[in-house]
Amino acid sequence: VAHRLFQVDCYLWSSIMTLCLLHTQNTLTSFHLKPTLPVPPLQQTCEYYLAALTPIVDPEELNHTRKLLEEFQKPGGVGERLQKGLEQRTKKMENWLSDWWLQTAYLDYRMPVVVHSSPGVVLPRMDIFSLRYAAKLIAGVLDFKSMIDNETLPVEYLGGKPLCMNQYYQVLSSCRIPGTKRDTVVNYTLVKRPPTHITVVHNFQFFVLDVYNSDGTPLTIDQIYIQLEKIWNSSLQTNKEPIGILTSNHRNSWGKAYNNLIKDKTNKESVRAIQKSIFTVCLDAPMPRVSDDMYRTCAGVQMLHGGGSRWNSGNRWFDKTLQFIIGEDGTCGLIYEHAPAEGPPIVSLIDHVVEYMKKSEMVRTPMVPLRMPQKLRFHITPDIKKDIEEAKQNMNIMAHDLDMKVSVFSHFGKDFPKSQKMSPDAFIQMALQLAYYRIYKRCCPTYESASLRMFRLGRTDTIRSTSIDSDKFVKAMDDPNTEKVALLDKAVKAHRAYTDMAIRGQAIDRHLLGLKLQAIEDLAALPEIFMDTSYAVVLHFNLSTSQVPAKTNCVMCFGPVVPDGYGVCYNPMDTHINFAVSAFNSCQDTNAARLAQALEDALLDIKTLLEQTPKAKL
Numbered sequence: 001v002a003h004r005l006f007q008v009d010c011y012l013w014s015s016i017m018t019l020c021l022l023h024t025q026n027t028l029t030s031f032h033l034k035p036t037l038p039v040p041p042l043q044q045t046c047e048y049y050l051a052a053l054t055p056i057v058d059p060e061e062l063n064h065t066r067k068l069l070e071e072f073q074k075p076g077g078v079g080e081r082l083q084k085g086l087e088q089r090t091k092k093m094e095n096w097l098s099d100w101w102l103q104t105a106y107l108d109y110r111m112p113v114v115v116h117s118s119p120g121v122v123l124p125r126m127d128i129f130s131l132r133y134a135a136k137l138i139a140g141v142l143d144f145k146s147m148i149d150n151e152t153l154p155v156e157y158l159g160g161k162p163l164c165m166n167q168y169y170q171v172l173s174s175c176r177i178p179g180t181k182r183d184t185v186v187n188y189t190l191v192k193r194p195p196t197h198i199t200v201v202h203n204f205q206f207f208v209l210d211v212y213n214s215d216g217t218p219l220t221i222d223q224i225y226i227q228l229e230k231i232w233n234s235s236l237q238t239n240k241e242p243i244g245i246l247t248s249n250h251r252n253s254w255g256k257a258y259n260n261l262i263k264d265k266t267n268k269e270s271v272r273a274i275q276k277s278i279f280t281v282c283l284d285a286p287m288p289r290v291s292d293d294m295y296r297t298c299a300g301v302q303m304l305h306g307g308g309s310r311w312n313s314g315n316r317w318f319d320k321t322l323q324f325i326i327g328e329d330g331t332c333g334l335i336y337e338h339a340p341a342e343g344p345p346i347v348s349l350i351d352h353v354v355e356y357m358k359k360s361e362m363v364r365t366p367m368v369p370l371r372m373p374q375k376l377r378f379h380i381t382p383d384i385k386k387d388i389e390e391a392k393q394n395m396n397i398m399a400h401d402l403d404m405k406v407s408v409f410s411h412f413g414k415d416f417p418k419s420q421k422m423s424p425d426a427f428i429q430m431a432l433q434l435a436y437y438r439i440y441k442r443c444c445p446t447y448e449s450a451s452l453r454m455f456r457l458g459r460t461d462t463i464r465s466t467s468i469d470s471d472k473f474v475k476a477m478d479d480p481n482t483e484k485v486a487l488l489d490k491a492v493k494a495h496r497a498y499t500d501m502a503i504r505g506q507a508i509d510r511h512l513l514g515l516k517l518q519a520i521e522d523l524a525a526l527p528e529i530f531m532d533t534s535y536a537v538v539l540h541f542n543l544s545t546s547q548v549p550a551k552t553n554c555v556m557c558f559g560p561v562v563p564d565g566y567g568v569c570y571n572p573m574d575t576h577i578n579f580a581v582s583a584f585n586s587c588q589d590t591n592a593a594r595l596a597q598a599l600e601d602a603l604l605d606i607k608t609l610l611e612q613t614p615k616a617k618l
């Protein structure tokens with residue numbers, strides 16, 4: 001194995017990261033060297049679980065749960081038995097959690113992937129639309145792919161520890177496949193003859209674009225450009241059936257429609273070509289024009305769902321892991337299907353592509369004539385037509401229901417919390433707690449994703465940003481006579497500490513889930529702690545959040561995970577912060593713009609508080 005030296009300068013100051021990396025090992029083989037995900041001690045989880053409940057449930061409920069937990073942890077009790085089961089599982093598997101997690105969080109989840117699961121990313125707008133831009137972007141992704149293929153992708157580090165790179169091998173040439181009860185994911189990265197094409201969709205028409213020459217070299221930007229132009233020129237009709245919109249439906253309905261769709265041989269081959277393709281590029285029709293200050297929000301919506309059946313929702317294959325979106329009006333971004341990977345690998349791919357696009361020059365290459373990209377045909381039977389109509393209707397309801405606000409907080413970025421020796425992520429999370437508290441006069445269960453990639457095949461656990469200390473701080477903030485700064489400092493430190501626990505595999509959420517799934521696997525009665533009201537409350541995440549830092553000035557966005565909640569994603573840059581806040585219009589109690597405004601106010605108020613307080617008081 002060739003050990004190559006790489007110098008990568010990524011310094012992401014935050015909860016999940018502090019990735020500083022120096023050299024690589026072979027990225028694929030190195031994952032076998034990573035530690036296995038531990039099972040946290042039972043008592044510890046029970047204790048932290050009670051602490052997490054304290055600011056959220058009322059004292060009587062808490063007392064009830066405390067009793068159930070005492071029973072659960074008794075020596076020789078149910079908890080011990082399940083814990084042993086989990087410990088056995090760690091000996092048999094690469095990762096005791098990852099298969100369970102993939103199933104329960106993604107493949108068994110039946111809501112549409114659109115809005116409910118797939119995150120979008122808004123990239124800076126193009127000055128003017130051009131297919132050359134699209135060609136460069138494609139070449140940039142292929143350049144990233146070559147590092148995956150030749151296993152020279154630099155290993156990322158977190159707190160000095162190498163991270164599992166497996167997710168990078170899952171995002172290209174992969175696709176989700178619907179089922180009537182559960183879905184599956186296929187990937188063709190590691191097969192003997194990996195695919196050499198991408199799919200391009202324009203005016204709802206899909207094309208296979210071969211992006212490698214017969215000698216295995218990737219097409220040049222010039223060549224890709226010519227091929228894109230051919231595709232563009234032969235898909236100018238706008239009256240085609242939006243076959244792709246089927247993928248936006250509820251998974252059971254789509255699963256049924258899928259089985260019907262692929263009965264036809266041509267349809268089956270067309271679907272396979274999309275599934276196997278390295279990724280998809282969606283050349284979108286222009287969206288209604290909006291003012292500059294609305295632009296980001298509209299772009300966020302376009303990335304998340306395409307705007308409805310009238311616009312670009314049919315110009316997608318939502319099951320496809322990676323879809324880059326380039327709008328004729330200059331909009332640019334992507335959407336990805338969440339099952340194979342978290343945000344950070346996707347964003348580091350974007351960072352690479354954006355860098356590549358900056359430096360790459362158009363080199364005029366001698367033009368060997370290339371074949372016309374193949375158009376994928378679909379036979380639309382009356383049944384399929386009916387399924388398309390149903391999917392359109394559901395898509396339009398979802399589009400109407402999504403309440404979105406993408407904004408830039410321009411007063412400061414990571415720089416300010418760093419100057420206060422505070423973790424920027426903890427700082428932002430506390431501002432969010434404050435914003436929420438000011439609107440609702442109470443705290444709510446908050447999810448922040450934490451990376452478990454320090455461990456082999458690691459995905460995520462939950463940082464519970466609502467803590468006893470955050471609760472004290474938000475209540476004190478608008479009360480004139482308290483030690484606000486000290487309470488803020490304590491809350492920030494508590495967040496940091498929980499984050500550290502989480503990335504070391506010691507958080508409570510996945511452990512509790514594991515204990516529950518172990519009980520189900522043992523065909524044993526479900527322990528009472530899982531039928532308890534507290535457990536339902538603590539898993540109802542009114543705030544679902546994620547920090548996805550990037551070097552590129554972009555922002556990821558996603559929908560809420562509960563009908564009466566918010567999705568909040570942010571990218572803290574040095575001197576500003578990009579935010580995306582989502583909610584549902586059908587919920588009377590939530591409003592994305594209102595929370596976004598409250599968040600801005602909270603950030604500014606906390607800054608003022610810290611600036612007014614002499615440092616010595618800390």
Ligand SMILES: *[C@@H]1O[C@H](CO)[C@@H](O)[C@H](O)[C@H]1NC(C)=O
Pocket residue numbers: 059060063
């Ligand atoms: C909860 O339990 C504690 C100690 O067992 C007791 O002092 C307290 O009154 C109880 N609170 C409620 C609301 O039941």
Ligand SMILES: *[C@@H]1O[C@H](CO)[C@@H](O)[C@H](O)[C@H]1NC(C)=O
Pocket residue numbers: 143146147150152
């Ligand atoms: C691997 O791919 C990268 C990116 O294209 C390239 O720079 C590098 O030379 C390749 N390395 C090997 C060993 O082929």
Ligand SMILES: *[C@@H]1O[C@H](CO)[C@@H](O)[C@H](O)[C@H]1NC(C)=O
Pocket residue numbers: 185186187188189190191
């Ligand atoms: C996809 O990835 C999984 C997990 O890494 C692997 O087991 C499987 O063989 C891959 N290939 C296909 C075609 O699904």
Ligand SMILES: *[C@@H]1O[C@H](CO)[C@@H](O)[C@H](O)[C@H]1NC(C)=O
Pocket residue numbers: 226229230233
């Ligand atoms: C596409 O159409 C435009 C306008 O008609 C034409 O100038 C261009 O040469 C065509 N491109 C290809 C590759 O056919």
Ligand SMILES: *[C@@H]1O[C@H](CO)[C@@H](O)[C@H](O)[C@H]1NC(C)=O
Pocket residue numbers: 440442443444540542564
């Ligand atoms: C969060 O969701 C719960 C459950 O639907 C709801 O009762 C509550 O009002 C929401 N907000 C807060 C602040 O808990």
